[in-house]
Amino acid sequence: MDNTIPWRLLLALAVLPLLAAAVDLPQLNIWSGQDHKLDFQAQESWLLLAEHDRRLDGQVGPGQVIVRLPSLVAGSTEKAKLIVDGQPVARIVIWSPKILAGLEADLADARRTVADALTNLGLLQSKRTKAADHAVSVVAGPTQARPEGLSLLFAERHDLPVTIKSRWSDIAFGRSTQPGRLGVIYDDKEQIIYDRGNLTYVVLSEKNLASHKAKSRLIILTPDFDFQDIDNIVLLKSLIKEYQP
Incomplete structure (x- = not known):
């Protein structure tokens, strides 16, 4: 009779306590389909484990943790734990390059470079017929903000400063x-969004007087918004998803 313990069981016995201790670990977002250098140095080894102890990547030997993963299916994600030298150090969320797949917005008034970047991330042009029907619109200037729904402005430096109109309550x-470049100045006469702060975005809301809920919103994003930065796009996804029909 073979009394050898299967290697998968040994791995599970070794890893389960580590995963249980990883509840409060920092969460990191990474793209699939490209190399990611993470701020961890292994002395002996590192391992990236998905659910059910499925090995996604790893390396034996010292060196910086560089994760290499194939592209996930459009719109999908995978969650994993990063273990360095036998200790869990981070929770990892792996995103598809088409992270915005399944979401839609009106891109008709968007700047072409912005529309192309969003389309490359999987965002669809809304098929609705009227501008007022679009739940999410990407605009090229603050005066194009829609009377209802969410308007997104990926600001350029020449768009700023923006004086906040009285409609925005x-x-x-x-x-x-x-950090971004936006800031907000308040004084007795007016409120201004300017280009020398450290904010990533500013949200302006117009409320429905009857329901006291937001009738429309204009979100102005920093002029240096990086469409390759995964954390920026995860943020953008959450903003758009909230307004999907």
Whole structure:
């Protein structure tokens, strides 16, 4: 009788306690289909494990962690744990190059470079017939913001500063992992979005007086918005997804 313990069982016994201890680990987003250099140095080995202990990548020997994965199907994701020298160090979310597949927006008024970048990421041109019917629109200037739904402006430097009109009752803002260039100035007379801050985006909302809910929103994104930065695009996906019909 062979008393040898199967190697898969040994791997599971070794890894399960590590995965259980990884609940509070930082989460990192990465693209599939390209090399990713992560800020981890292995002394002995590293391993990228998907669910059910499926090995996605790894290396025996010292060196920087460089993940190489084939492209995922459009719109899909994969979750994994990164283990370096036997210790879990990060939760990894792997995204398809077509991360925006399945989402749609009106790109008719978008700048061509912006429309091409979004299309390459999988975003579809909405097939709705009227501009007012589009839940999400990409515009080329703040005055093109739609009366309803979400308008996205990927600002260029010459678009700024922008004086915030009185129709916008609420102002919010945020940052991605990479700081942007936007800032907001408040004074007694006006509010201005300018080009020397560290915000990634500014959200202007117009509320429906009857329901007190947002009737329309204009999100202005930083002039240096990088369409290759995965964290930027994950943020963008969440903004667009909220307004899908």
